[in-house]
Amino acid sequence: MKAFVMKRLNQVGFMEKPEPQPGPNDAVIKTTCALICTSDSHTVHGAIGERINLTLGHEAVGLVHRVGSEVKRFKPGDRVLVGAITPDWGDLASQAGHSSQSGAALGGWKFANVKDGVFADFFHVNQADANMALIPEAISDEAAVYCADMLSTGFMSAENAEIPIGGTVAVFALGPVGMMAVAGARLRGAGLVIGVDSVPKRQELARQYGADVVIDHSKNDPVQEIMRLTGEEGVDSAIEALGADETFQCAVRVAKPGGTISNAGYHGKGDFVHIPRLAWGVGMAEKTIRTGLCPGGRLRMERLLRLLESHRLDPTRMTTHRFNFDELDKAFEIMDKKLDGVIKPLITF
Ligand code: ZN
Numbered sequence: 010m011k012a013f014v015m016k017r018l019n020q021v022g023f024m025e026k027p028e029p030q031p032g033p034n035d036a037v038i039k040t041t042c043a044l045i046c047t048s049d050s051h052t053v054h055g056a057i058g059e060r061i062n063l064t065l066g067h068e069a070v071g072l073v074h075r076v077g078s079e080v081k082r083f084k085p086g087d088r089v090l091v092g093a094i095t096p097d098w099g100d101l102a103s104q105a106g107h108s109s110q111s112g113a114a115l116g117g118w119k120f121a122n123v124k125d126g127v128f129a130d131f132f133h134v135n136q137a138d139a140n141m142a143l144i145p146e147a148i149s150d151e152a153a154v155y156c157a158d159m160l161s162t163g164f165m166s167a168e169n170a171e172i173p174i175g176g177t178v179a180v181f182a183l184g185p186v187g188m189m190a191v192a193g194a195r196l197r198g199a200g201l202v203i204g205v206d207s208v209p210k211r212q213e214l215a216r217q218y219g220a221d222v223v224i225d226h227s228k229n230d231p232v233q234e235i236m237r238l239t240g241e242e243g244v245d246s247a248i249e250a251l252g253a254d255e256t257f258q259c260a261v262r263v264a265k266p267g268g269t270i271s272n273a274g275y276h277g278k279g280d281f282v283h284i285p286r287l288a289w290g291v292g293m294a295e296k297t298i299r300t301g302l303c304p305g306g307r308l309r310m311e312r313l314l315r316l317l318e319s320h321r322l323d324p325t326r327m328t329t330h331r332f333n334f335d336e337l338d339k340a341f342e343i344m345d346k347k348l349d350g351v352i353k354p355l356i357t358f
Contacts, residue, residue: 012064012129013337015053015121021341024062029125029133031077036137038071038091040334042150043127043356045344046093046158047184048275052121053345056277060121065341066128067093067120068157070150071358073141080137082307088144090314091127092305093158095119095140109302117305128337130358142310148317151355155185155324156313159353162303163189163250164313166273167197169299170246175200177244179235179263180220183211185327185353186273187250188218192322194246195219203238205231205259210350214326235263244268252276254283262288264296272300330354 012026031037049065051057073087083089096108096117109117119135120126134140144153163186172178178194180187183206194202195218204220206212207227215223224234235244243265249257252274260270261284276282289296316322329352332340340354 010130011334012125013066013334013341014062014064015060017061018055018059019053021053021065022338026064026125026129028131031075031133031137033077033079034136034138035077036073036080036083036134036141037075037131038069038089038134039074039131040069040071040127040129040358042071042154042358043069044154044157044159045340045354045356047344049121049341050345051275051277054277056275057122063121064125064127064129064132065121066126067118068154068159069127069132070144070154070157071132074131076137082138083141083143088150089141090144090153090156090310091134091141092161092303092310093118093120094303094305095135096305098136098139108306109304115302118302128356139307140305142307142314145314145318148314149325151325151328152317152323153314154355155327156310156317158303159185159189159327160313160316160324161305161309162186162273164193164196165301165304166190166248166250166271167193169269169301170194170248170271171269171297172197172199172246174198176246177201177203177239178246178248179203179205179244179260180248180250181205181231181256181260182249182251182274183208183215183223184250187248188215188327189324190248190250190273191215191220192218194248196321201238203235203244208350211352214352217326218322232259232262239265246271249274254279254281257282258285261285261296261298266290266294266296268296270296270298272298327353328355332356334358
């Protein structure tokens with residue numbers, strides 16, 4: 010089969026690989042639709058170290074091709090969503106409610122990290138009964154594939170942000186995760202949602218997803234603006250959706266005493282992320298910093314699909330580019346270099 014891989018650091022391309030085989034609890038999926046993620050680009054540039062000929066991609070839907078002898082819920086031909094994070098579920102971290110950390114820190118993240126990802130004709134899913142969900146007929150592949158990571162991660166950041174009903178929220182960076190953090194904040198009952206980004210297309214989309222105000226940080230100091238908009242109080246919840254030291258510091262600065270800083274960003278560079286000492290109340294302002302990795306699992310996927318089924322939001326507005334699988338090299342370059350106003354490139358197989 011054909012696969013799109015990280016050949017070595019900073020190099021990607023196609024190669025032939027053998028079709029994967031399912032173990033007793035596993036499934037093999039025929040890929041129908043996938044999305045490229047900025048994480049794929051971080052990986053290629055060495056954020057998690059070198060990988061040789063590892064298939065990229067972790068956001069996909071497809072048709073069940075084969076199942077192992079112990080798989081109960083799925084059969085060949087089923088149309089399924091697979092979480093970007095596919096925990097093993099039996100370990101202590103999962104039992105403690107931290108399945109994304111199953112086995113080790115970030116251990117639930119297997120695709121394009123410790124095993125081949127989804128940018129291939131077929132891909133392997135461990136613990137299929139727990140890590141896949143049937144896609145309801147009314148939901149298109151294109152909409153469902155956003156649940157694999159973007160909705161799950163964006164909504165996680167809103168869930169972790171402890172948003173009070175009517176509370177104030179700031180979201181730093183309005184890429185697809187930030188956009189879904191905005192939508193999640195609205196769903197969680199925020200009274201004021203402030204987004205921060207300088208790209209006009211993102212600003213416009215974030216407004217459609219529920220941002221009341223969008224601050225262009227290239228024109229105004231976002232910390233000053235957020236303080237002004239909240240009567241110098243700061244926000245209840247500050248969400249970091251970029252993965253940069255500077256935006257993280259801004260999030261700490263604008264969170265009010267007792268507020269929550271929720272990190273969704275993938276900090277792919279540098280040795281440290283800094284906490285501004287005085288804005289942190291010298292360690293005593295009761296500002297909670299919460300972190301998380303995209304939650305996986307069938308329960309999670311089914312809940313996200315239900316939101317699409319009941320038309321709470323339309324994630325396909327984030328699709329800015331479309332490619333066939335054999336054009337993935339071109340699509341990857343556009344995402345990697347953030348060319349042509351890209352938000353999400355959709356790949357069909
Ligand atoms: Zn992703």
